[in-house]
Amino acid sequence: EDQVTQSPEALRLQEGESSSLNCSYTVSGLRGLFWYRQDPGKGPEFLFTLYSAGEEKEKERLKATLTKKESFLHITAPKPEDSATYLCAVPPFSGGYNKLIFGAGTRLAVHP
Amino acid sequence: GAVVSQHPSRVICKSGTSVKIECRSLDFQATTMFWYRQFPKQSLMLMATSNEGSKATYEQGVEKDKFLINHASLTLSTLTVTSAHPEDSSFYICSARGEEWGNYGYTFGSGTRLTVV
Numbered sequence: 001e002d003q004v005t006q007s008p009e010a011l012r013l014q015e016g017e018s019s020s021l022n023c024s025y026t027v028s029g030l031r032g033l034f035w036y037r038q039d040p041g042k043g044p045e046f047l048f049t050l051y052s053a054g055e056e057k058e059k060e061r062l063k064a065t066l067t068k069k070e071s072f073l074h075i076t077a078p079k080p081e082d083s084a085t086y087l088c089a090v091p092p093f094s095g096g097y098n099k100l101i102f103g104a105g106t107r108l109a110v111h112p
Numbered sequence: 113g114a115v116v117s118q119h120p121s122r123v124i125c126k127s128g129t130s131v132k133i134e135c136r137s138l139d140f141q142a143t144t145m146f147w148y149r150q151f152p153k154q155s156l157m158l159m160a161t162s163n164e165g166s167k168a169t170y171e172q173g174v175e176k177d178k179f180l181i182n183h184a185s186l187t188l189s190t191l192t193v194t195s196a197h198p199e200d201s202s203f204y205i206c207s208a209r210g211e212e213w214g215n216y217g218y219t220f221g222s223g224t225r226l227t228v229v
Binding site: 041043044045099100105107 | 116118146153155156157158161203206207218219222
């Protein structure tokens, strides 16, 4: 069964304290892995798409990496405004390209 | 570009009434739209996929008669929660994909908080 697992469930950081979020996936034939940011009461905001192992993408303080089994979202020197829930998602092998299976998310809180 | 507008952002309705939520793609044609439901501190659960001009495809366990989806144009999909009950209270989010993005372009609306009293 296609599955996405994120850890930790919640993470509290001090401003400037770098860390990483994990997204493990089991899918028969990865066709892309998506990272989104979701603020409370809002819809997810697209961050990155990774397609193949070894690929890396960066945006400001965020860097996403991908291996054959998992993806990491590295946050360097975070600021309070980085506080949000970070979601990763993959299209399942069956069901075409239309669906996304989401992980439960990591709730990140960055304190000054 | 690639903006999806969802309306209303919040709605409170009485038990037994129906509520319609709109999802519009503002600057692109959305061949496919998706409707998700999200409970507090939980992830998004896909409810249904709608393709313009055809019937929606519902996920297992989603009542198609309760959650009516219409995708009559390339820029508008609606979700109607019929005969709403308190257990239908949730955060509903739509997502759209444009044909020119290939397989992986998904943009989300800002969500609708439905409270049934």
